[in-house]
Amino acid sequence: MLAPDDLRRAVPATARSAAAPRPGRRPRFARRATLRRSLRLLGSFRFEQTDPARFYGGIAVDTAELIEDFYADHTGRDLSGLVVLDVGGGPGYFADEFAARGARYIPVEPDPAEMHAAGLQVPAAVRGSGTALPFRDDAVDVCLSSNVAEHVATPWRMAQEMLRVTKPGGLMVFSYTVWLGPFGGHETGPWHYLGGERAAARYRRKHGREPKNRFGTSLFAVGAGEGVRWARGIGSRATVLAVFPRYHPRWAWWLVRIPVVREFLVSNLVIVAAKA
Template identity: 70%
Template sequence: MTSTPVTRLFARRATLRRSVRLLSDFRFEQSDPDRFYGALATDSLELIDDLHAGATGRSLDGLTVLDVGGGPGYFADAFRGAGATYVPVEPDPTEMHAAGLPAHGGIRGSGMALPVRDASVDICFSSNVAEHVPHPWTMAAEMLRVTRPGGLMVLSYTLWWGPFGGHETGPWHAFGGEYAARRYARKHGKEPKNRFGVSLFDVGAADGLRWARSASDGELLAAFPRYHPRWAWWLVKVPVVREFLVSNLVLVVRKR
């Protein structure tokens, strides 16, 4: 897909300069998580705010945003600063408190079985989580379940065959996830944080597009590469090529 009404605002923000800036910050995921997650929080707010405004003409003020896989809460201040009620869901209590941030309002639970009522949030969002769960489309269905009719579900996830699919074990994941994990352990003397088959899985673009297009209670509004400049969004339209070059796919689905 290329630009659509729902992406018209975010498309203006999707410049090469933004892509380079984010790529620079992403190098610090392990060494300086505050810098990494701070940049991701700002970008995530801009993404969701722009998509929602494009779809509805409204800001996030007064809306409820459920963040599936919210981790240690780096996104909380950004969304609450925009006037939204921000509710993170995270299954791992260690991860929830990893940054020493307040966890008030957070929910402990699995994205594959959200402890949230049907049709109870305005926006359900997940950033870079689907590749870490064994059944990502069960999670996607759960996200759509808890979204109110007319609300948005925004799923952003890392593609396995892209340059960052193996996370810290890349680019060796191209030769197999298990091989890459063993190689990492030999080189660093410890297991990778993201262990293939346990906390990291092979998820592709075609998988997500197939799910979104077939969801009976949702309408796919847009699909585009999250971190690419606008002029490279056409890559999503090309089978096989998109698996290697899109890197991170955003699916925007409106609840029927």
């Protein structure tokens, strides 16, 4: 995670609020970021395509806990009664977890096949693009995106849209897979280190079909440094509460602060911001 001094440099004084973490105070979520959690989550990745319900079930619990903790740090409240917008929410794997916490969950997904992939039915589901969200300004309490930005050609436009629809005082949580990290190529990894096209060609030769995540079409190279720079440039629109590697234990969060190293060792970057 960016250190308190880094956060103060990243965000102008006019954008910081009394609810932002005090210098030296760890986010509540840090107590969950143990090595055991990291191993459990990383181990679940092998089920992403063969048993998606098992994979996304674990990610759903972790995502809800992450957001609940940061929202409590920021406001002192739980998620009861809040509207949570999940950009790129697919069929709604996260719906039950947020409903259990009393939140109204709304998934947004551009691909109708993905919306119906698991046979789930989420009444509030919306078909729409993350880069042009069909919602008014300041519409939702929490806007999240989990492992979606790497599938979008213009991920930072999506980040801007997410911030736009978040209410003042609400949270935006933007989590994505880093291209040069070990999972950057998704099912084509680790051959993505030789280039996205080569990795896709190798997958095609081996399996006789195109990969689900096709480089240049549905998979793009997004770096950790891009996320850090976006957070630092957020200006007066929001307070950056945390930038950290999602699947790492707390004692390894410092990796985000090291250029080049973070591109290879941060598998997934999380940006948590509170809208001003």
